[in-house]
Amino acid sequence: MSMAQQAQPPAWRISLRTEERQSELAKTIQRLKKNKGAIAGGIVLTLLVLMAIFAPVLAPKDPVKQEYSRVLKPPSRDAPLGTDQFGRDVLSRVILGARPSLQAAALAILIAASVGTVIGLVTGYLGGWIDLLMQRLIDIQLAFPGILFALAIVAVLGPGLRNAMIAVGISLVPAYARMVRGSVLSVRENAYIEAAQVMGAGTSRIVARHILPNVLAPIVVLSTVGVAWAILIGASLSFLGLGAQLPDPEWGLDLAQARDYLREAWWMSTFPGLAIMLTALSVNLLGEGLRDALDPRLRNR
Amino acid sequence: MIVRRRVELVEDYQKGRMSRRQFAKGAIALGMAGSVVSSIITAGQTKAAPARRAASYPARYQQSGGVLVFGAWQTPDTLDPQKTGLAATGRLLANVFDPLIWQFPGDDTLYPGLAKSWDVSPDGLEYTFHLRDDVAFHNGEPLNAESVQYTFDRLVDPANQTLVPVPLGYDHVEIVDDHTAKVVFTKPYAPFLTLLARGYGFSYMLPPKFAAENSEGMGLKPPGTGPFVITDYAHGSHATLERNADYNWAPEYFGRQGPALLDRIEWRIIEESGTRASTLESGETQLIEEIVPAQYESFKENPAFQVITQDTLGCPRTVHLNCTKFPTDDVAVRHAMSYAVDKRVVTDVIFRGMVEPAYGPLEKLTPGYNPAVEEYYAFDPEKAKQILDEAGWTMNGDYRAKDGQELKALFIVTAKDNFDEPAQVIQSQFRDVGINLELTTEAQPTIFTTYNRGEQNLANIFWWDVDPEALFSLYHSSQIEQGFNWAHYTNPEVDKLLEQGFIEVDNEKRMDLYKQAQVLIMEDAPAIPVWGKRQLMAGKASITDIKFNLSVYPLYYNTTLGE
Numbered sequence: 014m015s016m017a018q019q020a021q022p023p024a025w026r027i028s029l030r031t032e033e034r035q036s037e038l039a040k041t042i043q044r045l046k047k048n049k050g051a052i053a054g055g056i057v058l059t060l061l062v063l064m065a066i067f068a069p070v071l072a073p074k075d076p077v078k079q080e081y082s083r084v085l086k087p088p089s090r091d092a093p094l095g096t097d098q099f100g101r102d103v104l105s106r107v108i109l110g111a112r113p114s115l116q117a118a119a120l121a122i123l124i125a126a127s128v129g130t131v132i133g134l135v136t137g138y139l140g141g142w143i144d145l146l147m148q149r150l151i152d153i154q155l156a157f158p159g160i161l162f163a164l165a166i167v168a169v170l171g172p173g174l175r176n177a178m179i180a181v182g183i184s185l186v187p188a189y190a191r192m193v194r195g196s197v198l199s200v201r202e203n204a205y206i207e208a209a210q211v212m213g214a215g216t217s218r219i220v221a222r223h224i225l226p227n228v229l230a231p232i233v234v235l236s237t238v239g240v241a242w243a244i245l246i247g248a249s250l251s252f253l254g255l256g257a258q259l260p261d262p263e264w265g266l267d268l269a270q271a272r273d274y275l276r277e278a279w280w281m282s283t284f285p286g287l288a289i290m291l292t293a294l295s296v297n298l299l300g301e302g303l304r305d306a307l308d309p310r311l312r313n314r
Numbered sequence: 315m316i317v318r319r320r321v322e323l324v325e326d327y328q329k330g331r332m333s334r335r336q337f338a339k340g341a342i343a344l345g346m347a348g349s350v351v352s353s354i355i356t357a358g359q360t361k362a363a364p365a366r367r368a369a370s371y372p373a374r375y376q377q378s379g380g381v382l383v384f385g386a387w388q389t390p391d392t393l394d395p396q397k398t399g400l401a402a403t404g405r406l407l408a409n410v411f412d413p414l415i416w417q418f419p420g421d422d423t424l425y426p427g428l429a430k431s432w433d434v435s436p437d438g439l440e441y442t443f444h445l446r447d448d449v450a451f452h453n454g455e456p457l458n459a460e461s462v463q464y465t466f467d468r469l470v471d472p473a474n475q476t477l478v479p480v481p482l483g484y485d486h487v488e489i490v491d492d493h494t495a496k497v498v499f500t501k502p503y504a505p506f507l508t509l510l511a512r513g514y515g516f517s518y519m520l521p522p523k524f525a526a527e528n529s530e531g532m533g534l535k536p537p538g539t540g541p542f543v544i545t546d547y548a549h550g551s552h553a554t555l556e557r558n559a560d561y562n563w564a565p566e567y568f569g570r571q572g573p574a575l576l577d578r579i580e581w582r583i584i585e586e587s588g589t590r591a592s593t594l595e596s597g598e599t600q601l602i603e604e605i606v607p608a609q610y611e612s613f614k615e616n617p618a619f620q621v622i623t624q625d626t627l628g629c630p631r632t633v634h635l636n637c638t639k640f641p642t643d644d645v646a647v648r649h650a651m652s653y654a655v656d657k658r659v660v661t662d663v664i665f666r667g668m669v670e671p672a673y674g675p676l677e678k679l680t681p682g683y684n685p686a687v688e689e690y691y692a693f694d695p696e697k698a699k700q701i702l703d704e705a706g707w708t709m710n711g712d713y714r715a716k717d718g719q720e721l722k723a724l725f726i727v728t729a730k731d732n733f734d735e736p737a738q739v740i741q742s743q744f745r746d747v748g749i750n751l752e753l754t755t756e757a758q759p760t761i762f763t764t765y766n767r768g769e770q771n772l773a774n775i776f777w778w779d780v781d782p783e784a785l786f787s788l789y790h791s792s793q794i795e796q797g798f799n800w801a802h803y804t805n806p807e808v809d810k811l812l813e814q815g816f817i818e819v820d821n822e823k824r825m826d827l828y829k830q831a832q833v834l835i836m837e838d839a840p841a842i843p844v845w846g847k848r849q850l851m852a853g854k855a856s857i858t859d860i861k862f863n864l865s866v867y868p869l870y871y872n873t874t875l876g877e
Contacts, residue, residue, distance in 0.1 A: 077742070077745075078742075079738075079739065079742040081659050081663050084663055098663075098664070098735065099663075099735075099738060099739065099742065172754055172755075258752070258753065258754065259737075259738055259741065259753045260738055260741060260742065260753075273608075276608065277608060
């Protein structure tokens with residue numbers, strides 16, 4: 014109680030900050046609305062998420078049921094997106110594949126963003142030997158290509174979509190840590206941080222109340238771009254047999270399985286591929302819109 | 315003892331303590347499956363497929379037998395018959411060298427080759443070979459008893475670093491007279507004659523003078539006694555085989571004598587399967603090997619081409635059921651699994667009729683195959699359900715359970731081994747009877763260690779061999795944890811039969827031992843045979859008469875382009 018009162022900045026400062034923040038959010042939304050790409054991306058992404066949520070209701074067939082009397086059939090009324098080499102319904106697999114694909118991407122980004130942000134905040138604000146140590150560790154990790162690093166982690170954790178996504182999340186941590194640290198370095202030089210320090214606010218309070226809100230925008234942007242990347246890398250890992258496990262539908266895995274049938278059954282690879290592309294594209298468009306909307310240098314346009 | 319070393323060998327190779335060559339040597343010396351060895355070896359190679367110039371050989375096609383341009387799938391490591399186990403080399407050398415005795419797939423007859431006749435002593439310790447006196451090597455050396463002695467001396471001398479296995483119990487070769495040689499054993503080794511006819515390793519007689527003076531040359535242009543002479547060889551690229559005009563000692567099986575019909579074989583190495591198929595389509599080659607299912611269908615339907623198939627010997631493509639791990643340690647579960655698999659779906663839907671179902675632990679053409687195995691486990695999902703019901707596995711949701719434990723098995727599939735899709739079919743068919751099958755993939759060679767540790771319930775395996783002794787490697791209890799008994803299967807009766815099989819000299823009695831063993835194995839169901847291995851080639855429709863030796867290497871002696 015007393016701590017909180019001590020840490021309160023002067024009243025005029027609070028009101029100014031709150032007004033600034035509210036109008037800032039409204040302006041951001043305004044700017045976002047003007048960006049047609051971002052709107053389109055948002056709509057498609059919403060539809061994909063809805064599809065994932067209602068997948069069991071939407072899918073016309075059991076996605077793992079093998080029907081040998083209708084293998085490799087092109088799209089028709091019976092199977093709108095065709096059937097695969099086991100006679101399974103491609104449409105049902107694409108619909109149900111949305112769940113693991115999107116869930117996995119969300120998990121990866123959650124790990125990367127939370128761990129990366131904490132590391133970035135701590136190292137950026139505290140500096141000193143912790144910063145030095147963490148930065149060198151991050152240097153080491155950055156020396157590996159992301160996919161290679163993810164492969165190494167999967168090798169330790171064992172195959173499976175969840176492990177693959179933990180791997181992807183961990184491999185994305187340095188990007189967040191570096192970026193957050195950079196933002197923190199500039200934010201902490203602001204007069205209001207100094208003021209908070211002078212007024213006796215504790216480190217954790219300053220970081221949580223005064224620094225984090227100011228570095229949130231770049232984290233949001235990085236996450237939208239990262240989702241697309243996580244889906245693609247998750248697909249790559251499934252493609253290599255290290256991600257989702259058979260016979261469950263997953264876009265990346267289905268794409269990998271369809272590879273041998275490219276010449277004779279285009280529909281097997283086209284539709285899961287299209288789903289991956291749509292997701293990546295919509296998230297990217299939204300992310301780009303957010304970046305433009307949040308970039309201070311573009312604010313006056 | 316031998317067996318223990320197999321595992322160490324694979325581990326050493328994994329850990330980088332051995333070179334690829336050393337590994338291959340050890341592996342082959344221990345009699346590991348040729349394909350297993352070759353796949354490990356090729357896995358270590360990173361050489362890109364050579365895209366060779368599209369040289370053409372016009373006009374000459376029309377003369378006599380013509381020139382056959384052949385698209386091979388793999389680069390031979392060496393052409394020295396005693397220093398490799400690769401099929402790529404074996405398939406080339408089968409046309410350059412002759413064995414003492416011939417045998418052919420699906421035909422139990424032993425045909426005289428370089429040996430006119432032979433006698434086996436009643437105790438099975440001495441084999442006397444009476445050689446032809448009219449045979450000469452490509453370099454002019456005559457074939458005589460010294461050649462036989464030299465071939466075996468070279469094989470066993472460690473200084474020569476040979477890679478092929480020495481027959482168990484082999485002692486020495488005695489020269490009786492110029493054209494009579496006696497091979498002496500310290501203990502009987504019944505598969506010896508079949509292995510001599512195998513067309514691999516010590517099957518091939520070597521020219522003593524050339525090999526002694528020019529050891530390197532044996533790996534490049536080794537002179538044999540066969541119907542074709544190697545006149546040009548460029549590693550990783552091509553080889554040229556010219557007809558041997560003096561050849562006059564073909565086995566009776568071919569139905570004629572005299573030189574081969576083709577003038578020449580151009581052996582081109584084209585490692586990528588799609589490229590190989592397109593060279594055949596464009597006419598750049600007339601014959602290719604190792605085709606894939608989609609190519610099989612299109613070549614089969616196109617009247618300009620033919621598909622040449624030959625079933626192989628040894629053990630078929632099989633799923634080993636781990637007899638020591640829950641739930642496959644329950645024989646009822648293994649029986650139910652055996653009834654639940656519809657092999658026809660694998661052969662007809664996945665492989666589109668390119669292969670045939672397998673029924674027993676041995677391939678049909680292997681000597682000693684017992685047709686009684688075909689009576690077992692015809693596809694019957696109702697029976698599978700009934701067996702599980704009776705054994706107390708009751709449905710609980712999608713899958714069965716007993717005493718609170720779900721009927722869930724783990725299939726660790728060998729990566730890049732053509733088993734991914736069949737495994738998914740098996741998974742789906744198990745689901746139909748209430749068995750939950752989890753699939754994971756692991757690559758060679760680490761998967762051998764995993765299989766030997768018994769982490770899996772199901773493992774996929776196959777074996778190249780020409781003799782029913784193959785059963786020893788896959789089903790004898792001494793091969794558990796350190797060999798290829800990935801079913802971790804023990805049956806003292808089977809053990810005893812397989813041990814007797816090594817020493818029984820009377821062939822009929824010997825085959826009988828293996829026939830009994832096959833039935834016992836079927837009863838215990840440590841394995842689900844799925845489909846038979848096949849040599850698959852595609853060629854121009856006009857090509858005639860390609861035969862195969864016991865190793866299922868093609869023989870082009872009677873072949874013509876038919877134009």
